[in-house]
Amino acid sequence: MIGGRRPLHGRKLGDRRVRVERPHSAYFRYTGPGQLTAKATASAPTTPLGRAWASVRHVLFGRQLSNEEEAYERLPKKLALPIFSSDAISSSAYATEEILRVLVIGGASAIIFSIPVAIAIAAMLAIVSTSYRQVCRAYPSGGGAYVVARENISQIAGLIAAAALLIDYVMTVAVSTASAVAQVYSVIPQVYDYRIEIAIASIALITIGNLRGLREAGLVFASPTYMFVGLALLMIGLGFARIITGTAPDVPPPSDAVAMGTAPVTGILLVFLLLRSFAGGSVALTGVEAIANGVPAFKPPEAKNAANTMTMMAILLGVLFIGITVIADTFNVLPTTEGGPTVVAQVSAAVFGDGSILFILFQAATALILFLAVNTSFNAFPRLAAILAKDGFMPRQFSFRGDRLAFSWGIVSLAAVAGVLLVIFGGDVHALIPLYSVGVFVCFTLSQIGMVRHWNSSRDSGWWWRAIVNGGGAVLTFVVFLVVVSMKFLDGAWLVVVLVPTLVAMMLFINRQYAASARQLALRPDQVMTAPDREERVVIPISTLNRAVVQAVNVGRSITDDVRAVLVSDEPEMAEEVREAWQRQMPGVTLVVVESPYRALTGPLLAYLDVLDQAWPPDTEAPITFVVIPEYVARHWWERILYNQSTNRLRTALIGRPNTVVTQVPYRREEPALFDRTPGSEEA
């Protein structure tokens, strides 16, 4: 962006011109000797394009926030609950369906097992959330599985947890968005054809919301979650009333229902089916860890508030999940093939009446909470990525914060990867789910193993029963992890099994890179640096003689007297013309013409620099070579394709050359050539 430039005097601030008396006061506060603090004006854009872009950003993302405003961005429980638990709670919209899809293969005699399977999963939820309450209290700085596993087990365990979490967040975005769209086409079947477009548009919207910052997202995200929970509880109440009064309807199987198995399944096959349906339904547990990761976003006392929100969430999720499963089972609801209504939509149609206002409201709330569940990941993924970046396991950009205190890189990366996944899997929830729950159980297991070791080393009062809670949770979640991986391996879980070690390897690799560069760059703390005694030499690659070249030569002459211009050319006649003009107009500056019959520019120039170095007396240090490159500054971005194409390649090649520094001397159209207003001043 050329937009950084500003006029030298009387810079425009807002609408009035400021008279400059203390020059720094417009942009800085003086905060100590050699110490200034920038005001917002210091980074205000000054070009029309820059200002326009700033206005767009202001409208989309809100005004800039300074670091001090962070403290205000804290969430009270009534906002934290919908924000951090929309993911977990909303999984009740598809978990029952995943159970039924498996059991339906075993026919009517297998389907009745859906309720015990759901209860088993809810029991696991109780155990996992109890363990995570302990995480909230032990790690008020908001660690989640990564921090817990790294601190208590090992770095590698931490990275495995981090990789699994990152995958999990991406999957949350993909699955919840796909499921939300499925709720919509359960009501309006025509939407099915536009499911991908709608999914992508929703992700874009949520991305923008998150780039705007956390608190405003909270307000947006609170109402649909409460609406969903309220309506779902109403639906379950009405459903149970009809079951108790014996007026439960028998839902006629939809025309596109999945074919039901006819032979009764028993023995080992039944066990396999139950395990598979358990693995499918365990997707209900995804998102439970989000609160533990986000403890610092709670209002103080952070840990206590987070732990209580965790319990609240687990109770709500358990009630909804079991309630919906019981009704679906009693009403004989069956899953449909891709494109048909979802199980939860059939349940609400049966309870509220198909086409009734309550049915439509509930479907809308389900779709909304699912669309918004995505926000849990948009809170968690960038935070985790930023922690990893600060620890040197991801590129540093992930820890840069944008104007609105949001980690822009993480937000945008998450949206991009999830969008690609949605397109690849054609927006099909059922196809995406096998990739989903594997990572979750890896995290659960690692973080609980970590907690056991944490209690073991802390020896606080009651440490041993806390350790038992977490240890039991660890064993249980590890078993479930094995069940999920083995049952869903061919359906897609293998991909996660491959991806987690790949991500861990990448993170280790990045860390090694940063560590190596830091080591190589480190100074001994006692080293005192004084100015070195190195000669300098200036080489100026040129293609003709013009004002930009004169400017570069003058910059070169201000560095040292050892200045030479090099013309690499494949047209000898033109080179001769330049030489003739050069000798007349640039007296005292050497020009070397290098003929390049192969039309290459960079190669011959580098070779020439090598020749210069080799010609230097071998017992002295070679001088610093300043390659001074004249550039013509395009006024507009679209003009850049017209200029400096060959110098850009040259610059890139020179960056790798030892003893060489590259100096770009831009010639700007608008200003007169400031360095060459010279005709007749003294020779340097």
Added chain:
Amino acid sequence: MIGGRRPLHGRKLGDRRVRVERPHSAYFRYTGPGQLTAKATASAPTTPLGRAWASVRHVLFGRQLSNEEEAYERLPKKLALPIFSSDAISSSAYATEEILRVLVIGGASAIIFSIPVAIAIAAMLAIVSTSYRQVCRAYPSGGGAYVVARENISQIAGLIAAAALLIDYVMTVAVSTASAVAQVYSVIPQVYDYRIEIAIASIALITIGNLRGLREAGLVFASPTYMFVGLALLMIGLGFARIITGTAPDVPPPSDAVAMGTAPVTGILLVFLLLRSFAGGSVALTGVEAIANGVPAFKPPEAKNAANTMTMMAILLGVLFIGITVIADTFNVLPTTEGGPTVVAQVSAAVFGDGSILFILFQAATALILFLAVNTSFNAFPRLAAILAKDGFMPRQFSFRGDRLAFSWGIVSLAAVAGVLLVIFGGDVHALIPLYSVGVFVCFTLSQIGMVRHWNSSRDSGWWWRAIVNGGGAVLTFVVFLVVVSMKFLDGAWLVVVLVPTLVAMMLFINRQYAASARQLALRPDQVMTAPDREERVVIPISTLNRAVVQAVNVGRSITDDVRAVLVSDEPEMAEEVREAWQRQMPGVTLVVVESPYRALTGPLLAYLDVLDQAWPPDTEAPITFVVIPEYVARHWWERILYNQSTNRLRTALIGRPNTVVTQVPYRREEPALFDRTPGSEEA
């Protein structure tokens, strides 16, 4: 590419180490005082990746050619004919079909007009080729419509011709490729489903062939053209023999034949139909101008050889076009809907026998000549683009030549645009054709008007009859231009009518940019430049204190004593640590800490530079500000994402700042920090 670097001493050449005695001799020949000529070794790659890439290029594109080898890249007539006329001749494969597709609407009574329409078009071909013979002789340097119109009419006329030609070349590539694939699926209907993939693959192949250079392309391209012409003449001979002997078969209409009109068409409607069919069939003339544009590629005497090749081509094309039309008419061949066999395939099936070896051979030859006809454009487009680039009407890159003397930018751009068109139009010849012939007739008209003015001003012997030939041609082609535009306007010709002025405007705009920059950069020839008397100041943006920073400070100190480091930071504690270390380890160098609560880096730094400038005494010239940026050099391209992300943005912003030069000081991992081997040398 970091690959340009090479070790300082004993550089490896081929397989043996060269002892350096005269340092320049490995890369250069000494050709005069201050004058070197680069050997091929000077641009040989030195990294493994660079060498690997060079080998790939060698295999795909052949060895590097020096400028002196260009003369050998000339074509004898027997190669020039197939290369430059494959486009024109191959249009006989679809021109008849375009006539029939229109006339079939008028029913059987209209179809009989196909022969007179074809003869009219052939007559126009005779006139146009005669005019172009004169262009070859008058412009032995190979102008074509652009040069002729620019020199004789006006710059704008030249640019209109150039725009029309560029469009025409792109369309040649798209239409010929699509038609070639249609010939293939006339024999193997299953190919229809893969038509786009095959078309794109063929264009890729021809692109590679052209990047390899002209002559090798000639050998590849000769045989299919001769094979097509031979088989087509055989087919016409056999067909005419059966017509004369009265044994012409009545081809049964294929199941997917276009529905034929039933009501006989007369009066004004018949005229309209005939004009439309003439407009469709006039696509046969496309490509005729290629020879005139390529005169310098002929062996000497260039003009004479080109003119004779032109006549030869016109005769061949005329015979084939009329012959095929007569047979198609007599045998009652009808065009089919998209996906069915082409007219020329039906003709050859009727003559040679469906499924016979000759039929298959002829279809193969037709497909090949069409695939290869594309090569005419791959010769002509980059040459024209290079001429336009040298004249400053297109970005300069189009005149850069690659290793194999081919204009790589032009070749690749042509392939890309044509590929996109093919995909958009679904590879349908008939849909593409309306965009095709408009541009051709614009060129014909302009170049012939230009020739009239050329003869008029040259007044050579016989100038007046030459002017009459060209004048007649101009009138005729202008009338045809009007017919084509009006008849095909809604079918797609409007797009060309919009595109030509758009391209002309773009070229004028580019030219204005280049002219403006050259004017602003120009020196008065009598200006003698001496060293200016400007102060220098060095500002070094830092984020920490490490060896890269020390290196940058030392480079800064070698420029001037006025050096100050600036730390822009949003973490005051970290900034304080850096300051403490700085004062201990960098005595004598000022450090300014700028706190940036809004986390921006670039804005506050630019503001600080402004403050420095404003603090300068107003009656003296502000000094040159050297912004010296420490950089960490990534060893591999994939490492770059990890480093220098913020300095890249800073550099871009600084390029636009007046009085500022940007110096990049790269710190390379492998070499010890060459500028900071200092502990204890004298202060500068």
